[in-house]
Amino acid sequence: MTDVVLDGVGKVYPGGQHAVRDVRLRIADGELFVLLGPSGCGKSTILRMIAGLEEATSGELRLNGGVANDLSPRERNVAMVFQDGALYPHRTVAGNMMFPLEVAGGDRADARERVAELSRALGLAPMAGRLPRTLSGGQRQRAAIGRALIREPSLFLMDEPLSSLDAGMRTELRLEIAALVRSTGTTTVYVTHDQVEAMTMADRIAVLRDGTLEDVGTPEQIYRDPATVFVAAFLSSPPINLFQATAWAVQDEGVVLDLGPRRLTVPWNDPRAPGLIGHHGGPVIVGVRPDALAWTAAEAPGRTLAGRVRAVEFHGHEWLAYAEAGIPAVDANEVGRPAPAPEPVPASGGRLRGLLRRAAPPAPEPAEHEGHHRRSHLVFRTGAERPVRGEEVLLEVDLERMLLFGPDGRRITSARR
Ligand SMILES: Nc1ncnc2c1ncn2[C@@H]1O[C@H](COP(=O)(O)OP(=O)(O)OP(=O)(O)O)[C@@H](O)[C@H]1O
Ligand SMILES: [Mg+2]
Structure with missing residues (x-):
């Protein structure tokens, strides 16, 4: 032993x-x-x-x-x-x-x-x-x-x-x-x-x-x-949906996560809301596994995403659908990697400039600047009833199972301990 x-x-x-x-x-x-x-x-x-x-x-x-x-x-x-x-x-x-x-x-x-x-x-x-x-x-x-x-x-x-x-x-x-x-x-x-x-x-x-x-x-x-x-x-199969968002603390609502075309609201009574306040006005990463997304007929304010179905796949025990939602995507393999080595600093007069560059925050990726972002697919499971290609769908997010990370890729507040 x-x-x-x-x-x-x-x-x-x-x-x-x-x-x-x-x-x-x-x-x-x-x-x-x-x-x-x-x-x-x-x-x-x-x-x-x-x-x-x-x-x-x-x-x-x-x-x-x-x-x-x-x-x-x-x-x-x-x-x-x-x-x-x-x-x-x-x-x-x-x-x-x-x-x-x-x-x-x-x-x-x-x-x-x-x-x-x-x-x-x-x-x-x-x-x-x-x-x-x-x-x-x-x-x-x-x-x-x-x-x-x-x-x-x-x-x-x-x-x-x-x-x-x-x-x-x-x-x-x-x-x-x-x-x-x-x-x-x-x-x-x-x-x-x-x-x-x-x-x-x-x-x-x-x-x-x-x-x-x-x-x-x-x-x-x-x-x-x-x-x-x-x-x-790494622990998500089918793959997790990862979105780039901007957090805004809004007094009477909670923390609003601006995904560009859509907004999700983390209510103030969510244990993660206080941790999110520190990200007010800044970028956060939102993770939604397919099992936390439900195809729905009705819009629930602050909880619904929308997209157009691009593909529907048969997996034997289930069907998976992929919808284009126009939300900037995040590549999990890129997030949280150590920053590349700083550029060489010129010998004279460049010292301060070098320091400033290193001290500057990572380039923000606001949800509004969609131009050069990869768009994410919304992956969701469907049962006996299936959407068809080209169909517009509404998907309700189970907010309690939504995962929230800072721009460095670390979780915002742990539910553990
Ligand atoms: N004998 C060695 N000499 C030099 N580099 C090595 C040696 N063995 C492993 N490495 C390197 O160390 C890193 C870790 O290797 P390791 O074999 O522990 O990975 P692993 O997680 O087991 O990968 P895999 O799933 O492919 O088996 C790799 O970058 C590998 O190239
Ligand atoms: Mg090995």
């Missing part, structure tokens, strides 16, 4: 690639903890630093309270499964699972019993005597997981173990893996770039971007109350 603490952990690879920056995380004993983020954000690097396969260049890694930076992988007692859990090709499934126990020595009858037990738990009993090349990808991956778990490691690390499998097998195995590691109580760190996998399996999720931690919380917390625009967008 193990808890894991990353205390300001960073990694710069030889050659200067800054893969992980000042990550602070506490993974509780027995937790199924997921590291989630796009390709290249540093997930594998963090996992490999926990495993001891890669050295942290800064910060402290603690296992069960003790500093572990200098411990060998063996001393950490971790087991790791990779995307393509390689098996010994000339050993059977049972033989592969038996191998770590043979290396460790100990009673053979005990070992056989443990292999049989774990094979049953993983649904591998019928193929225990078969060689890896005669198995499906999913069966092979199960055997690799079995081989990793057989030693009863104190820490179980998995790096995208399902990414090479088809969708059906992924769904099936993610349920089994989650159930298995929960039943053994082994602290598990699981890496994936698949938001559905993360949401369905995790006790808690850490979302990473460019080597930096963006958010940590239970799946529900980070879905309902994401810390940043990036997290909101």
Whole structure:
């Protein structure tokens, strides 16, 4: 049993690639903890630093309270499964699972019993005597997981173990893996770039971007109350609608969010209204997931958006419609990135000018200046009744589920805590 603490952990690879920056995380004993983020954000690097396969260049890694930076992988007692859990090709499934126990020595009858037990738990009993090349990808991956778990490691690390499998097998195995590691109580760190996998399996999720931690919380917390625009967008399928708006505090109404062609009003009794006052007259980012939009016949003042339907898509279990609403859109991948390096400042007389330029606020993006903005599509779900292409639709926003961010991409007031 193990808890894991990353205390300001960073990694710069030889050659200067800054893969992980000042990550602070506490993974509780027995937790199924997921590291989630796009390709290249540093997930594998963090996992490999926990495993001891890669050295942290800064910060402290603690296992069960003790500093572990200098411990060998063996001393950490971790087991790791990779995307393509390689098996010994000339050993059977049972033989592969038996191998770590043979290396460790100990009673053979005990070992056989443990292999049989774990094979049953993983649904591998019928193929225990078969060689890896005669198995499906999913069966092979199960055997690799079995081989990793057989030693009863104190820490179980998995790096995208399902990414090479088809969708059906992924769904099936993610349920089994989650159930298995929960039943053994082994602290598990699981890496994936698949938001559905993360949401369905995790006790808690850490979302990473460019080597930096963006958010940590239970799946529900980070879905309902994401810390940043990036997290909101990464955990939204179908994609979240992100709009550029200007906030105006209006005494008798609340905070009016001017989206250009439309206005949404956050009433004064909304817990986020006080935080919005600080943005009076300035830009904010409004996030509305498709499940917070309802196609409606009647206008509700301060809560309704309008658009013209551009496309309607069949997704099997639902239909999605896309409407052109003429509202300036926001690209989640652009928001909250560090500003580009300042321009070089001329040596003489330029010092003050340089300072002023750096001190100037980021260029405002008022909703009125629509000319060069990308227009957003309003994505919404429709049921049995569907709009047709070209139809004008009204969409009511569930204001409580609307997400609000500052121009830096950070949430305006958290509902958490
Ligand atoms: N051995 C290495 N030497 C130099 N740079 C590296 C090395 N390994 C990874 N990197 C870089 O560090 C960054 C993080 O890589 P990492 O493999 O941790 O990302 P990841 O989140 O696991 O991505 P993916 O989802 O594609 O597996 C990337 O920019 C990558 O190019
Ligand atoms: Mg990786």
